[in-house]
Amino acid sequence: MRSISRRNFLKLGAAGTALLAIESQLHPLAQAMEMMDGGRSVNRVSGLPRSFLPSTCTQCPAGCGIIGYVEESKLVKIGGNPKHISNGSALCARGQAGINALYDPDRILTPLKRVGARGQNRWAKIKWEQAYDEVAKAMQPLKSKPGQLVYMTEDLEHDVLGRRLAYAFGSANALGAASIFGANKQVATQLTWGAAGDMPDIANTKYILAFGANPLESHPQFVGFARRLIDGVQVNQAKMVVFDVRLTNTSTRANEVYYINPGTYAIVALAMANVIMQEGLHNAAFIDQWTNISSADLASHLAQFTPEKAASASGVSAAVIRRVATEFASTSPATTLSDGMVNGTQNERAVMLLNIITGNIDNRGGLCLPREYNLPDADPAPPAPAPTPLSNPADLPLASQQSIDRSWQLIRDRNYQVGLLITHSYNPVYSNPDGGSLADLLKDDTIVPIHLAVTPFMTETAALADIVLPETTYLEGWDIEVRPSLEQVPFIALRQPVVPPLSDSKSFFEIATALANSVKGGMEQYFGFRSVEDYLKGRIQNVSGLAAAGGIDYLKQHGVWFNPRSKPDYGSFNNGGFNTPSGKIEVFSSRLKDKGFSPLPVYEAVPAFSLLSKDELVLTIFDTAVQTDKTANCMWLDEILHDNPVWINPVTAKQLGIKDGDKVRVVRTARTGQGITPVDDSQLNPRIRALESTAFLTEGIHPRVVAMANGVGHSGYGRIAQGEKINDDEVPRELKNPNTELIWWKEKGGIGTNPKSIVPVMTDPVGGGQAWDDIIVTVGKIKE
């Protein structure tokens, strides 16, 4: 591969900083490390080495490099891949617990066909041939109206094959659920600097300003980012200031933590930008050369956001706003961190502005452009079919934008007729806002005549399908995996089976190929590959340097590849500018103006927040480092995090007569969503407005906010996700695990509640992304 030796590589990983750095820059302690950091595993009893294969984790979106260690064709351990540019040998709890998902006793191992009504959970096992025939029979009549095939997947960006399937059939409706997982940042950054997303160069920075971002629990590159953030703070001595509504794991590592009123991040960021301009601490040369607005015009736009005004809205003092703004602008390099919020797109643009006016753009230690291989689908790629109201909503500013909740809305209101719905690795009944009414919708066969679920597990959504095809888990499947690089050098990784598919489950490639060949009518020409490797070779064939290194064989052996000659090309915009219509950073966005939005970053107050009555609180939903929406079938994770009581400040609890551990009812009030998107509560089923939980009193939360963790409280997804003990005698041989008889948390604490169940659809009008942190609720003790 490259001249760097394995041992040097490990040292680099240990230092956690630049993988491509030269040795003299290393943390001195790392050089004395005498033990091998990852890449091998031995049997606990015999001491003999285990066989292994590298692959990619998809327990969360990060796509960390993993190694599966195998004994007698059983996966016995998952570790990090030391050669991986992002996470190295480290791996989070979720990644290591993936083995629980692979051997989930309730895994589906044969195709299922519904018997009885949808949702009764009564199934007949059928053969694959019959399943393919039935799906083909449902698809063939749609050939003349292919847009009635609606394919929904959690992560469309990383489901190229699914998009291929929809496109090959002639349907543009390959829909991803990005809008419920942080699309606003993607849209804001795309509009502003012409690339979707960002990558703070966190290990090399000197100042970190975090607005509602909690990367030490939840980040699109969790393990790799956490390691580099801690290096930034501990080795590089960066100062970190956090604004949030609750005490996060990220706050615990910060120098300063400020509790901020919900929905007010943008005005604080804009007031800081104002201070920086007024004090003359801005980088005028950068603004004038690289943005499409002059320093003077920007200063005059920002003048309205005084620190005093921001203080009165946010609860953060004007003195703190002034001081932190001054520190941020006088420390170089510096970067912001931000995360989804109400009015997310404008907020993201407001926070990004702080980097822009200080010139902390794509520089070492600043806010960098995402560097990621953009791999086209393999030839022959099906052409993109004509857009539909689902695939490309007309009112959003970017032509490529989707919003899964708007799609659901159109379908529910019978403004878009579905013929066949395919859900692939997507569980909207659990994951989407208003999942309860999506469950009702999925039961209605006039709205969804046929529903095919492709999934290894009986999710809340698959339970409402007509046919369920048992896909393999991620550990038995294939894909090319690319993510933005934390080292600013793009890489390509492979997901390959670390064990063969269990029983009668099949990889998605096999399923898609068989479906295309059953339906025919022309779509089979796009699925004529001799093997999955053949297909994946087509995806990477144009990557310069990879073929010389060995192509797919290299990836199969090492799991990951990056061009050894690449170096972080900071300041890449110096060659050709930014990928925007003006070639500059569009602080002033004509595309926003054209759609009727403010072209300059502004603060849009949530009217309802200023009208809260004494007993109204704002519910925020947070992710943890232990669970995601789809990991609750992993018992090792559930044992750590199985419940999600409601965080309440003791002062608030006292006013409400609530004590720690009390049973409480959380009710969404009609004011939720006011000024965002109209919500007509009268039409909603009461059960999707209220939930029951227990009170958890903590000093680590804003008195007007309550919080609940995400990832637990399943009403489906198998027995483990629901905390049920399992009689191991009844479990198929290949899935046996006596530990499932010891599951204890349902009896001793409970399995939590899904807080998303009471969240209405509140999409940002610009980005189309869901607001998860801004639900107005009342909390009351349940009298027993």
Place this chain on the structure above:
Amino acid sequence: MATLATKRYAMVIDMRRCIGCHACTVACKAEMAVPLEVNATWVKIIEKGPYPSTRRFYLPRLCNNCTNPICVRNCPTQASYKRDDGIVVVDPHRCICCKYCIASCPYDVRYVNPFKNIVEKCYFCQHRVDAGLEPACVESCPTRAMVFGDRNDDKSEVSQLLASNATTVLKKEMETEPNVFYIAGDETAMSNDEKNINYWTEGTFFQLRL
């Protein structure tokens, strides 16, 4: 084995780097096939201080593999013993599960394996260490808060961390001489002083405090 005898293994946990993510907890479950209900490694969490100056602290917990282990002294069958390199282990063939060791351990790090009916604990992953690998928790730690190595080797990372940082151990007054050292460990988290904290949990986020 002369080389083994000259080693003296220890772990240093740098609390300035720990983010309380539980990667170590799960690494241990997987590596040692630790059953549900029991843990050989876990993370204690405490919160202290009034709003808005509230602080939260973590404390990864595992066997201290003490230089002067009370458990070894109290084991009637010599199932618990100390290796020459300092790792305290339990011989599964000699253990009669009398639980004297559990009663005598000041750190509550031993447990009965419900499937085997013997006592188990963290062995600093002796099988991995013997093969030249780091313990599983150390390897998995996202932020490299955990460092393992040989105290007798001045150049090792643990020796250098011990030489250049103030460290603390749990229950020093017990004179067990723990071989797990904490850098910047929060005093309250380490002392079990429940008077000064808002809440604490061990093993799970919220349940065990109740």
